[in-house]
Amino acid sequence: MLNKFKQHIETNLIFLKGKKLLIACSGGVDSVVLTHLCHQSGLDICLAHCNFNLRGGESDKDEEFVKVLGEKLGINVSVKVFDTLGYMNQHGGSIQMAARALRYQWFNQLLETEHCDFVLTAHHIDDNLETFIINLSRGTGIEGLTGIPQQNDRFVRPLLRFSREEIENYAKSQGIKWREDSSNVETKYLRNKIRLELVPKLKELHPTFLSNFTNTQAYLKQTQALATNDINAAQKRLFRKRGDAQLINVDELKQLKPTEAYLYGLFHKYGFTEWDNIKNLLEAMSGKELVSKTHRLLRDRTHLILSPLEIREQTNYAIVDGVKILEEPIRLKFEMVSGMQELGPNTIFLDKEKLNFPLVLRNWQKGDYFYPFGMKGRKKLSKFFKDEKIDVITKEKQWLLCSENKIVWVVGRRADERFKVDASTQKILKVTHII
Structure with missing residues (x-):
């Protein structure tokens, strides 16, 4: 696996070489193997560990394990202890959402304070499959089926070419120790339920299921690229800028087929995700509007007017x-x-x-x-x-x-x-x- 990893870096992620890299290390097998692979490949790395204080003594043992790992490999370890439950109670949402928000806020801070160029996370093929199923179950457009991106700005996922089985086999063959998270076996969480109950059944369907899934996602990404090019061309043709607003001719918009797909493609980036509502706006009276978190879409006689959302106070x-x-x-x-x-x-x-x-x-x-x-x-x-x-x-x-x-x-x-x-x-x- 090490040679395969090195080749992957040379072929697809060459920009990581010579950069300072921050690895998000939980102490689990995925992030520990990623740490060893990067260290053995000569990459300049340091570790960041989040202690979310959710599993009592287990969380503290995970923290200590990562610190010891850093000492053994001679690399710096940054640790942050979070009040995850307090954050969730203040901001709402689930524990998972709170933990995600906290870690990404901290990682972005560390990029600056530790003078790092990229954050590496240990997502792999199985994570991609689980995300695909979650999005599919909730309903999504094609972008929700194309999986976790290999790179998203300064966040890079070098293990997306590898399966959980490959990672665990490598750890065992190299005598690499890791920490098991007891919460990973609790099926009350949707992702765990998919991982433990659904994915094994899918893999039984065909011996090369994961490989076939990866190929399918590659095809979906190509299809998405074609769709994106067509949407961009339609937007360039139909959207007419005036000041900070965009004017879109309603009659021309109606001619686009399939209408719902175009409406979603043109407007979801502005926070509008209910394309049926936008379609109804095409037939609405002047003055009707839709509002997203960032934008306003207004029907005005012959046009839709798209503008950034402004909070205006009457001032004399x-x-x-x-x-x-x-x-x-x-x-x-x-x-x-x-x-x-x-x-x-x-x-x-x-x-x-x-x-x-x-x-x-x-x-x-x-x-x-x-x-x-x-x-x-x-x-x-x-x-x-x-x-x-x-x-x-x-x-x-x-x-x-x-x-x-x-x-x-x-x-x-x-x-x-x-x-x-x-x-x-x-x-x-x-x-x-x-x-």
């Missing part, structure tokens, strides 16, 4: 009399002039004596209305936005310049008739939106 900005320049949240310039000129969407002229200071700059709210310049009567802003074909995202970011509760200017779009300069005006205030 006061503008006292005499201010020359307002810098935030947008740039506005105020100046007294003797006459009107330079008319345009970003400049208005106001009768200053009709204004009550301080003026207020704020975002629009439902129920807002104004008296559009050049028109008789008032108009709801929602109707104005609709007539101007302004989408919901842009509408929400629209700024209004107000005098008391009256809208003076829908900034950059339309002034209010009530504050216009007329024959009786004595003082003209020019306001410019500086873009």
Whole structure:
């Protein structure tokens, strides 16, 4: 197995050579064998051991075993003792989720404090099979069936080419000692139940079951690559960037077949996993939306608008009399002039004596209305936005310049008739939106 491991490093993981490597070592057979193989292959390694305090004295003996292993091999060992139950009670989830979160947080810290380049974990073929079955039982897309990646950023799994049987046989043949985790035989955990009861039955079906499974996953990864290329091409064709948002034409989206597969492929990376809900959004009225943990998907007439999720608070900005320049949240310039000129969407002229200071700059709210310049009567802003074909995202970011509760200017779009300069005006205030 050592020669096979060395060849694997030379052929597929050559970037590990000459780097400082942190091995996640529990004391179990997989991580102990990985430690020996790396040490015998001349790789620069150190160990990290997590004591999760879940098995009383057993946990402490595991910790001591890893420390002794480091001393025998002459390599540094870092140990961290966790309050796993306390973390779980505070953050929720299962014990396994809590332990996973804690160890990966610590490993990422050690990469920096120990000046390591990569973390090595001892996942193998059997782990991949168990993960495949777990994902299959819960329901998943193709990415959930392609298995544990050999490399994920700075985390590398050099034993994914080897089976549990190969690893244990090597340990026995070399007289390598390891620690047995008593919790591994408890079938109350799903992974253990699959490992102890289901996987042996699957292996009985065919003598080369694991090998066939590995080949099948390789084919799935190739299929996933083809699908990913097609999804990326569709996204490049359909997604049109505008500011920090993306506009996607609904009619063009509907033409993609199979629709559900494309919807999942296009939107799951933004946290949307219920493609039926997205499909329903294609037929929904304007204004309907879906929200993920990171993004918002909004139906707006002919398009879906995808944008990062923002937590907006209504903020009013006061503008006292005499201010020359307002810098935030947008740039506005105020100046007294003797006459009107330079008319345009970003400049208005106001009768200053009709204004009550301080003026207020704020975002629009439902129920807002104004008296559009050049028109008789008032108009709801929602109707104005609709007539101007302004989408919901842009509408929400629209700024209004107000005098008391009256809208003076829908900034950059339309002034209010009530504050216009007329024959009786004595003082003209020019306001410019500086873009």
